[in-house]
Amino acid sequence: MVKEEEQLVVELQTASTREQAFRELMTLYKERLYWHIRKIVISHDDSDDVLQNTFIKVYKNIEKFKGDSKLYSWMYRIATNEAITHLNKNAKRFSISSEEMLTKAVNNLTSDVYFEGDEIQLKLQKAIATLPQKQQLVFNMRYFDDLKYKDMSEILETSEGALKASYHLAAKKIETYLTSD
């Protein structure tokens, strides 16, 4: 852990400084976590819910954080799990699979006021939605977030080799989808 992060963790785990430190933590990471979540759940409203739930969970469990991974990796992992759980809950509500739920969300982008993408960006979202869930995560984290494989390995608890293979496969499938009619 970076020294500044160590200090932040100490303050987060101390009752008297927790609230102020937590506000600093939110300011530092809100946008990165939001965009990561958004790429999983697609809609802004769902992303807002998941982001808040993620921070609440971080706050409630900060004392359990042992420092054996980076703080950001830990938070990223919570955000990922919260986003997937949210997707699964919505799917259950509509009695459909989470894959169908994601496809539904992507198809709704054409009428979404918070989607500013062009045709190719929409097609890319549709392409990503056809991938297995893990490949979607790996692709988004590598392609859009530029995360190093080492950091992704910590977050997804998967070996770097497997992640590289996963990314390569995902990129190939997406290229094929983008060049198809």
Added chain:
Amino acid sequence: MNKDFKHTKQTGFKTPNDYFNNLEDAVFDKLNAKSNLDSIDNPGFGVPNDYFSTIESKVMDAIKNDEKEVKVVSLLSRRNLLYMSGVAAAVVLMFSIFITKDTVTFDSIDTELVESYISTQNINSSDLAALWNETEFSDFAFDEYELLDETVEDYILENSNIEDLLID
């Protein structure tokens, strides 16, 4: 081994017509091909104006509201109902001894009646705790109550956030 076979230089492989004439063009085409992905540098999502400036206060408000709700103790857990029904039965029994000569047994008390009494009388767990002493508690035959796995699962799913238990 056949001597002729050992000394032959011909592999027997063939190539399509003009393969080597077209090879340079084919290689350069591939090198210059622009990936469709290369043209996309962001997913195209947008957010409402000033969205990010409101996150901290929304989350802190949610945490504070959550902390207030946790202090409210649910009366309707099965364990609480068991304690409360025992106490209510004792109270009813006490009244029945003074008011009527008829003998009232624990078995004759309707559980729904007891639950309804507890709900309407606002009996809380502190009140119940005050009625039990340590001896009575330790004498309570918990072992006699065998909980089915299904019952435990239902309780956990209805009364706690399972995701909290899964975070390491």
